[in-house]
Amino acid sequence: MGSPVSEPEIRRDTVLDRWVIVAAHRAKRPSEDKEKLSVCPFCPGNELMTPPASLVYVQDGGVVKKLSDKGDERVKGWLVRCFSNLYPALKSDLGFEELVSEVYVLGGVAYTGFGYHEVIVESPNHKAHPPATSLKQLELVMEAYFDVMTRLSYEKDVKYVCLFRNYKPEAGASLSHPHSQVIALPVVPSSVxxxxxxxxxxxxxxxxxxxxxxxxxxxxxxxxxxxxxxxxxxxxxxxxxxxxxxxxxxxxxxxxxxxxxxxxxxxxxxxxxxxxxxxxxxxxxxxxxxxxxxxxxxxxxxxxxxxxxxxxxxxxxxxxxxxxxxxxxxxxxxxxxxxxxxxxxxxx
Amino acid sequence: MGSPVSEPEIRRDTVLDRWVIVAAHRAKRPSEDKEKLSVCPFCPGNELMTPPASLVYVQDGGVVKKLSDKGDERVKGWLVRCFSNLYPALKSDLGFEELVSEVYVLGGVAYTGFGYHEVIVESPNHKAHPPATSLKQLELVMEAYFDVMTRLSYEKDVKYVCLFRNYKPEAGASLSHPHSQVIALPVVPSSVxxxxxxxxxxxxxxxxxxxxxxxxxxxxxxxxxxxxxxxxxxxxxxxxxxxxxxxxxxxxxxxxxxxxxxxxxxxxxxxxxxxxxxxxxxxxxxxxxxxxxxxxxxxxxxxxxxxxxxxxxxxxxxxxxxxxxxxxxxxxxxxxxxxxxxxxxxxx
CATH class of the missing domain: 3.30.428.10 (HIT-like)
Structure with a gap:
């Protein structure tokens, strides 16, 4: 009583058809804007500041190879790197289940905050936003979008996969290194x-x-x-x-x-x-x-x-x-x- | 072709149920934030910078009187002052009618931008936001809310009256003098x-x-x-x-x-x-x-x-x-x- 049952938790007001992910731990994520971070966790050399990558694109001679990090090892010399968000809106190690809710009688439903929240770092270069990077690099980013969305679309209990990009703090980006995000949801959101x-x-x-x-x-x-x-x-x-x-x-x-x-x-x-x-x-x-x-x-x-x-x-x-x-x-x-x-x- | 038929214009995408007021002239409104306005148009003495007030509360002995401006005359010594927004989202001098639209066949509908957009200046004091003002003054503001909403609710062709307050530029306030706004719409918005x-x-x-x-x-x-x-x-x-x-x-x-x-x-x-x-x-x-x-x-x-x-x-x-x-x-x-x-x- 007085706190969500699951952390994170998905709540739906069925009367007004409003969905919200209550994710208190995300309030702790670092912000360049506020804290003047001296080290960028998405830059090469700092890979241990993030979880192991599920997908890494590496140039190998004339071809791009797809690798992944194993345990504490991090693949070096990457072109694109995808990993779980360290402050995820949803967590994949929770089961997806309806929670008994005190307000259920009034049309509220709560679920455990099951889902996936991944980051796609689009370049090793800290300033390589789309206008400033090569077409070749952006083509790799689109391939990574495709790989991550395809994989998450067929995970058990995933009902929708949302891929988005926030540019600059005023649009919600807490880190300025070029990156996109993918959130895989166990429900279909109302506007979708x-x-x-x-x-x-x-x-x-x-x-x-x-x-x-x-x-x-x-x-x-x-x-x-x-x-x-x-x-x-x-x-x-x-x-x-x-x-x-x-x-x-x-x-x-x-x-x-x-x-x-x-x-x-x-x-x-x-x-x-x-x-x-x-x-x-x-x-x-x-x-x-x-x-x-x-x-x-x-x-x-x-x-x-x-x-x-x-x-x-x-x-x-x-x-x-x-x-x-x-x-x-x-x-x-x-x-x-x-x-x-x-x-x-x-x-x- | 190439421009809205009416200025402003109300457009509805009936497929996605999205409503928008296209109001190009509002881009010209002044902003303290960007232009470092030296004079506040809502402060006493600057009443001629705004349209004539439809409602002015003035202290007269022990009672509050309700007056209105006539032509170029402006009531002085006011406590609360209500007038039309100089850069209105909607205009009351347009008739409300459906416009013939080139995209109508795909479920878009357009209407003339008929409606009302009023400003309620909450105090003669430039800094009298609710935490910094007297309860007595806030009670007058609630009365003004009531008077303006009641009047607009019964205007011809008005289907909804929205009263709102934006505080600080980050929340959309272009002027910092305490004020609220009322927009009377000729349609019922989808979320309402x-x-x-x-x-x-x-x-x-x-x-x-x-x-x-x-x-x-x-x-x-x-x-x-x-x-x-x-x-x-x-x-x-x-x-x-x-x-x-x-x-x-x-x-x-x-x-x-x-x-x-x-x-x-x-x-x-x-x-x-x-x-x-x-x-x-x-x-x-x-x-x-x-x-x-x-x-x-x-x-x-x-x-x-x-x-x-x-x-x-x-x-x-x-x-x-x-x-x-x-x-x-x-x-x-x-x-x-x-x-x-x-x-x-x-x-x-």
């Missing part, structure tokens, strides 16, 4: 469920896929930012965030884990082009991006995976928090025009 | 609709009101922060934000506009107690609060109005934006204990 169901409803009511139809309609229109053989980038018509954009594969697939290697190489190029344009247009702003994919093993065939990028150019405040409705001071058509011209100028 | 429907469903399925039942259950429990004759303050079991708390009236009413004067006086006291405790516990953090009320004229009798307070002690990042699920590093039981003890220490 709503989105997947919206795709299914569109398919049932009108046939086809809303995102395929949208891409076709927006090509050549005022919200188009970029298009190549594999991807189309749009400023969505009802953008919640200033300069929000979506990277949409032309080929209809439910998840990033269904992609071809050539699509992943193309995605590296699109991310580099768009994030470089964003950096130049808005003085290197903070941003978040997230991969939107169908839940594994969940009749998700009508869903169309994509990446949503949210530059942090405004503060969402009392109005947004109270209504779920947004005020966006940048019309998507103006944002798309600026991004389109900048990407052309960059020669992509 | 979901919440009202959840109350109605609970009432239909189990009888009674979920918030009445919750208050009864939580009284004396580990998430109770404060209770008096009129209000109960709780850290909700599935708190999304560290140290989030809800101020819940004991008397079941659908909206703040149904309150008695004595309830509003009690609310002033509860806000002062809780916001003072918050300031002392966390070094004066930014916060947002919002009034949650039933939409006017909308069979809202099963709803139970309350105030939700969200301290901004963490950044919601890629995970939250991608899933709608939150990571909260402060268990509500721990947050409630700290707040409860601090409020007792303050003598409330």
């Amino acid at each position: 469920r709503r989105e997947v169901e919206a795709f299914r409803r569109y398919n049932r009511e009108r046939g086809g896929c809303i995102l395929c139809d949208l891409v076709e309609m927006e090509l050549g229109g005022p919200r188009l930012i970029y298009a190549d053989k594999y991807f189309v980038v749009l400023a969505p018509w009802a953008s919640l965030h200033p300069c929000e954009f979506w990277i949409i594969p032309r080929r209809h697939e439910a998840s990033f884990i269904n992609t071809h290697p050539r699509e992943r190489r193309a995605l590296a190029r699109v991310l580099k082009a768009t994030l470089t344009a964003l950096k130049r247009l808005f003085n290197d702003p903070p941003y978040n991006y997230g991969f939107h994919v169908a839940p594994p093993r969940w009749r998700g065939e009508s869903y169309h995976w994509h990446v949503e990028v949210y530059p942090k150019l405004a503060v969402h405040a009392g109005f947004e928090l109270s209504t779920g409705m947004y005020i966006n001071t940048a019309p998507p058509e103006k944002a798309a025009e600026a991004m389109r011209l900048e990407i052309e100028r960059l020669g992509y | 609709r979901r919440e009202v429907e959840a109350f109605r469903r609970y009432n239909r399925e189990r009888g009674g009101c979920i918030l009445c039942d919750l208050v009864e259950m939580e009284l004396g429990g580990p998430r109770l922060i404060y209770a008096d004759k009129y209000f109960v303050v709780l850290a909700p079991w599935a708190s999304l934000h560290p140290c989030e708390f809800w101020i819940i009236p004991r008397r079941h009413e659908a909206s703040f506009i149904n309150t008695h004067p004595r309830e509003r006086r009690a609310l002033a006291r509860v806000l002062k107690a809780t916001l003072t405790a918050l300031k002392r516990l966390f070094n004066d953090p930014p916060y947002n609060y919002g009034f949650h009320v039933a939409p006017p004229r909308w069979r809202g009798e099963s709803y139970h109005w309350h105030v939700e307070v969200y301290p901004k002690l963490a950044v919601h990042a890629g995970f939250e934006l991608s899933t709608g699920m939150y990571i909260n590093t402060a268990p509500p039981e721990k947050a409630a204990e700290a707040m409860r003890l601090e409020i007792e220490r303050l003598g409330y």
Whole structure:
């Protein structure tokens, strides 16, 4: 009484459909911003500051090999390195079970905080964010995204895999070394469920896929930012965030884990082009991006995976928090025009 | 083509149920933070920097009188002053109508940006935020909240009235003079609709009101922060934000506009107690609060109005934006204990 039963713990308010992971230990994680960390735990030479890597990419002659750390040994000379977050939002050594909850009678449900929380360090170079790194390195990052998401998607009791990147402290990054994160959840979060169901409803009511139809309609229109053989980038018509954009594969697939290697190489190029344009247009702003994919093993065939990028150019405040409705001071058509011209100028 | 048809414009993505107000002119509003404004437009003497006030509270002998500005004349010696936002998210001089939209075929709908956006300046004193002002002054602020919300609730085509307060730039306040805002919308936002429907469903399925039942259950429990004759303050079991708390009236009413004067006086006291405790516990953090009320004229009798307070002690990042699920590093039981003890220490 007075404390969560499990640490971490997943709580759902079923009346309001609000999910939260209560994770007190994460309050202890280090922050460059606040503590002026003198050593970066993600830089080469400091590998013992992190848990053993489940996946390490190493250059070996002309090929990239995939290795993993064993016990206290750490693979040296890595290009990309993936390991469990030292301050995980969820823990894989817990079983997934419903907890008896004192508020259950009012529609609250609690589960043990089972899940996976991994870090993908994108480069040995502390400053190699997408605009500042080589296309070749970014292609390796996309392969690592694919490897980690694929592995976690088929772990027992995993219902959704969320891959995201936070850039700068204002967008929630506590360490500045280039990295992404993957959280594998034992439940399907409500906004994912709503989105997947919206795709299914569109398919049932009108046939086809809303995102395929949208891409076709927006090509050549005022919200188009970029298009190549594999991807189309749009400023969505009802953008919640200033300069929000979506990277949409032309080929209809439910998840990033269904992609071809050539699509992943193309995605590296699109991310580099768009994030470089964003950096130049808005003085290197903070941003978040997230991969939107169908839940594994969940009749998700009508869903169309994509990446949503949210530059942090405004503060969402009392109005947004109270209504779920947004005020966006940048019309998507103006944002798309600026991004389109900048990407052309960059020669992509 | 290439720009919104109306300025501002309300857009709804009906597939994903996302609403946004596209308001380009709001990008031009002044910001103390960025521009080092030398003059505060909300301070006495600068009334001509703002539109004429629709409501001004003035002390006249022993009583408070309610006046309004006429044309270029400005009432002097005011205690509370309410006027239209100079950079409104919505404009009342537009008619409310659906716009023909090029993306309508894919489930997007657009409306003219009709609505009201008012500012309530809470004191002539530039630093009189709730912990630093008198209870008497805060009681006037609650009366002004009531007057403005009541008036806007019955304007033609208004479907929802949102009252909120942003404190500090990190929580979205562009001016530091104590003020709150009211936005009256021509639509019911999706999260309000979901919440009202959840109350109605609970009432239909189990009888009674979920918030009445919750208050009864939580009284004396580990998430109770404060209770008096009129209000109960709780850290909700599935708190999304560290140290989030809800101020819940004991008397079941659908909206703040149904309150008695004595309830509003009690609310002033509860806000002062809780916001003072918050300031002392966390070094004066930014916060947002919002009034949650039933939409006017909308069979809202099963709803139970309350105030939700969200301290901004963490950044919601890629995970939250991608899933709608939150990571909260402060268990509500721990947050409630700290707040409860601090409020007792303050003598409330």
